[in-house]
Amino acid sequence: MKRRQFIAALGAGAAAAAIAKPAIAxxxxxxxxxxxxxxxxxxxTLYGSCESFAKYxxxxxxxxxxxxxxxxxxxxxxxxxxxxxxxxTVEMGHTAYYYYIGKDPTWALFCAVPFGLNTRQQNAxxxxxxxxxxxxxxxxxxxxxxxxMGNTGCQMGGWFNKEIKEPGDFSGLKMRIGGWxxxxxxxxxLIPQQLAAGDIYPALEKGTIDAAEWVGPYDDEKLGFxxxxxxxxxxxxxxxxxxxxLQINLAKWNSLPKNYQSVIRAAAGAxxxxxxxxxxxxxxxxxxxxxxxxxxxxxxxxxxxEACLKASNEVNAETAATNPDYKKVxxxxxxxxxxxxxxxxxxxxxxxxxxxxxxxxx
Amino acid sequence: MKRRQFIAALGAGAAAAAIAKPAIAxxxxxxxxxxxxxxxxxxxTLYGSCESFAKYxxxxxxxxxxxxxxxxxxxxxxxxxxxxxxxxTVEMGHTAYYYYIGKDPTWALFCAVPFGLNTRQQNAxxxxxxxxxxxxxxxxxxxxxxxxMGNTGCQMGGWFNKEIKEPGDFSGLKMRIGGWxxxxxxxxxLIPQQLAAGDIYPALEKGTIDAAEWVGPYDDEKLGFxxxxxxxxxxxxxxxxxxxxLQINLAKWNSLPKNYQSVIRAAAGAxxxxxxxxxxxxxxxxxxxxxxxxxxxxxxxxxxxEACLKASNEVNAETAATNPDYKKVxxxxxxxxxxxxxxxxxxxxxxxxxxxxxxxxx
Numbered sequence: 001m002k003r004r005q006f007i008a009a010l011g012a013g014a015a016a017a018a019i020a021k022p023a024i025a026x027x028x029x030x031x032x033x034x035x036x037x038x039x040x041x042x043x044x045t046l047y048g049s050c051e052s053f054a055k056y057x058x059x060x061x062x063x064x065x066x067x068x069x070x071x072x073x074x075x076x077x078x079x080x081x082x083x084x085x086x087x088x089t090v091e092m093g094h095t096a097y098y099y100y101i102g103k104d105p106t107w108a109l110f111c112a113v114p115f116g117l118n119t120r121q122q123n124a125x126x127x128x129x130x131x132x133x134x135x136x137x138x139x140x141x142x143x144x145x146x147x148x149m150g151n152t153g154c155q156m157g158g159w160f161n162k163e164i165k166e167p168g169d170f171s172g173l174k175m176r177i178g179g180w181x182x183x184x185x186x187x188x189x190l191i192p193q194q195l196a197a198g199d200i201y202p203a204l205e206k207g208t209i210d211a212a213e214w215v216g217p218y219d220d221e222k223l224g225f226x227x228x229x230x231x232x233x234x235x236x237x238x239x240x241x242x243x244x245x246l247q248i249n250l251a252k253w254n255s256l257p258k259n260y261q262s263v264i265r266a267a268a269g270a271x272x273x274x275x276x277x278x279x280x281x282x283x284x285x286x287x288x289x290x291x292x293x294x295x296x297x298x299x300x301x302x303x304x305x306e307a308c309l310k311a312s313n314e315v316n317a318e319t320a321a322t323n324p325d326y327k328k329v330x331x332x333x334x335x336x337x338x339x340x341x342x343x344x345x346x347x348x349x350x351x352x353x354x355x356x357x358x359x360x361x362x
Numbered sequence: 363m364k365r366r367q368f369i370a371a372l373g374a375g376a377a378a379a380a381i382a383k384p385a386i387a388x389x390x391x392x393x394x395x396x397x398x399x400x401x402x403x404x405x406x407t408l409y410g411s412c413e414s415f416a417k418y419x420x421x422x423x424x425x426x427x428x429x430x431x432x433x434x435x436x437x438x439x440x441x442x443x444x445x446x447x448x449x450x451t452v453e454m455g456h457t458a459y460y461y462y463i464g465k466d467p468t469w470a471l472f473c474a475v476p477f478g479l480n481t482r483q484q485n486a487x488x489x490x491x492x493x494x495x496x497x498x499x500x501x502x503x504x505x506x507x508x509x510x511m512g513n514t515g516c517q518m519g520g521w522f523n524k525e526i527k528e529p530g531d532f533s534g535l536k537m538r539i540g541g542w543x544x545x546x547x548x549x550x551x552l553i554p555q556q557l558a559a560g561d562i563y564p565a566l567e568k569g570t571i572d573a574a575e576w577v578g579p580y581d582d583e584k585l586g587f588x589x590x591x592x593x594x595x596x597x598x599x600x601x602x603x604x605x606x607x608l609q610i611n612l613a614k615w616n617s618l619p620k621n622y623q624s625v626i627r628a629a630a631g632a633x634x635x636x637x638x639x640x641x642x643x644x645x646x647x648x649x650x651x652x653x654x655x656x657x658x659x660x661x662x663x664x665x666x667x668e669a670c671l672k673a674s675n676e677v678n679a680e681t682a683a684t685n686p687d688y689k690k691v692x693x694x695x696x697x698x699x700x701x702x703x704x705x706x707x708x709x710x711x712x713x714x715x716x717x718x719x720x721x722x723x724x
Binding site: 056126237240267337338349359360 | 389390421422480481482483485486488489491515517518519578579596602619620621625627628629630633634635638640642643644646647650659667699700704705706711712714715716717720721722
């Protein structure tokens with residue numbers, strides 16, 4: 001080989017290395033992030049969603065992007081994931097945003113509010129309507145980027161030691177109740193308490209609260225409420241399709257290569273539908289077991305529902321009058337809901353009605 | 363530079379290439395696959411799901427794994443995606459599996475059958491119940507691996523030029539109807555036709571068929587049926603939650619590195635929920651427009667629904683008696699459905715009932 005050929009050969013090699021190497025370094029960096037959840041490890045539905053997400057991301061990146069998940073209390077308490085993500089203590093969190101109504105009630109609208117959207121409608125509002133756009137704007141004020149990652153389906157109305165037959169029966173009850181529903185029930189004299197999952201059972205047992213709601217049969221059975229209360233009400237009219245979000249520190253999100261962002265989007269989307277499937281799969285069996293334990297199922301009466309709707313409308317009007325973010329997001333969500341139910345009552349609801357009727361006929 | 367230095371330099375370059383390249387080659391090979399869909403490009407719901415999926419995969423792999431999507435007829439006709447994937451003409455397909463009841467009616471059970479599962483229940487059966495496992499076993503007989511990738515929600519009952527007031531009104535009608543429902547309606551004298559999307563409107567217009575069903579308001583509006591028929595029935599009791607599948611040639615699936623398999627799983631999962639959101643978002647507006655065009659909405663009467671349920675039970679019993687695969691999958695799906703609706707009627711259905719009632723009260 002002549003010197004000229006050598007230079008050409010070396011040049012080609014060097015050029016190839018120069019092209020290949022930065023591309024790998026940029027697109028597949030080795031990252032180790034931390035995710036702090038609002039949930040105890042015992043809830044394989046909620047905490048399990050965080051684990052599923054971390055596995056998708058690790059597997060899809062050949063182990064290059066590792067996300068370590070932490071239960072409530074391991075890094076920060078369950079109701080402080082937003083603070084931890086906002087200030088960069090961790091890169092990620094997983095929560096139900098109605099825990100943060102103390103900062104701004106607008107948060108609740110992205111998660112669940114009384115008489116809001118059901119699960120599929122919530123997904124439609126975010127993926128196809130203005131939900132994600134509104135959340136991007138609002139979340140940026142808290143230095144966060146957020147993606148849907150889980151939906152519990154419609155929840156139960158909670159556990160009570162006495163029957164709730166009319167609106168006045170809420171009066172004076174101390175109840176653990178998540179998010180914005182507490183504000184609504186205050187109008188009916190209830191005294192709401194916001195407690196993380198692990199703190200509810202001891203409070204019920206000691207009698208420091210009279211009633212509590214968490215999610216539905218499967219989670220509630222795990223938390224043991226049926227051992228200390230008798231009546232289990234439905235529906236959870238304040239949680240028609242409660243949404244969990246993956247919270248990401250905004251600067252950290254923006255620092256990711258595009259391919260990692262895409263992996264996160266796909267993984268969060270997959271976990272979003274898988275979490276709902278997990279609840280839908282496990283709630284029926286849990287409901288049977290609870291009834292076998294002697295739990296008394298009770299529907300809220302139409303009178304109770306109507307009174308709660310009226311109280312909710314009042315809370316929404318009062319809050320929207322002084323909080324422009326709340327008004328903007330509420331208006332979008334309610335207009336969406338009204339159109340959705342126009343369609344829902346046609347095919348979907350008629351089908352479910354017939355299926356339920358046929359099943360109960362045996 | 364001396365010859366010795368030259369060799370060393372060249373050797374170092376070659377060695378570096380030799381180390382770096384296999385690692386990349388194993389986990390991030392450059393692949394170009396083809397996906398053939400059962401849909402025309404005009405249906406941005408169904409064909410759009412294929413495009414969304416391909417984009418996720420490309421973005422997540424930094425463009426290394428490219429999937430080119432083809433509409434029905436570009437490579438093979440819309441009702442032949444299974445054949446194309448099975449024999450390796452293409453690596454992937456996207457379809458509704460009830461198109462393949464001619465090969466085996468068991469296929470329909472994974473997609474939609476009369477009085478089957480609704481959308482969320484279908485997801486739960488696949489992700490958490492036995493659905494995916496049963497499909498893995500059955501799909502392998504056709505050299506395929508399959509993942510959920512889209513669900514339309516409950517469909518409409520289709521377009522008719524005369525009113526269907528009692529079961530006898532189906533008799534003698536030539537109707538385009540997808541999948542296994544045709545077999546059920548044959549018991550009531552209907553003459554079913556299986557046509558791909560693009561062939562339905564011309565057949566209706568020419569009068570070679572008397573009635574047709576496709577999906578729901580948004581897709582049906584695009585296909586123009588309202589221009590040539592008058593009555594639009596609901597619910598589509600044969601499509602409570604019609605599932606689309608990503609079909610993958612089994613040998614090709616097994617040849618993929620694990621990280622690409624994980625990217626595909628996550629992307630298909632995300633598209634699964636996004637497709638439902640797309641339908642849920644677009645159907646309400648389309649329904650309003652159709653009604654403004656003068657379309658007459660009609661519910662199937664309880665007498666019609668009961669007669670169809672009876673016919674469906676007969677078809678299931680007859681088929682299960684001679685087809686062990688059908689029996690096995692049917693038994694799993696029906697047991698799942700019965701448990702699901704036990705739970706559904708509690709919180710979820712009560713919530714939707716109240717929301718619909720409140721909306722119509724204004």
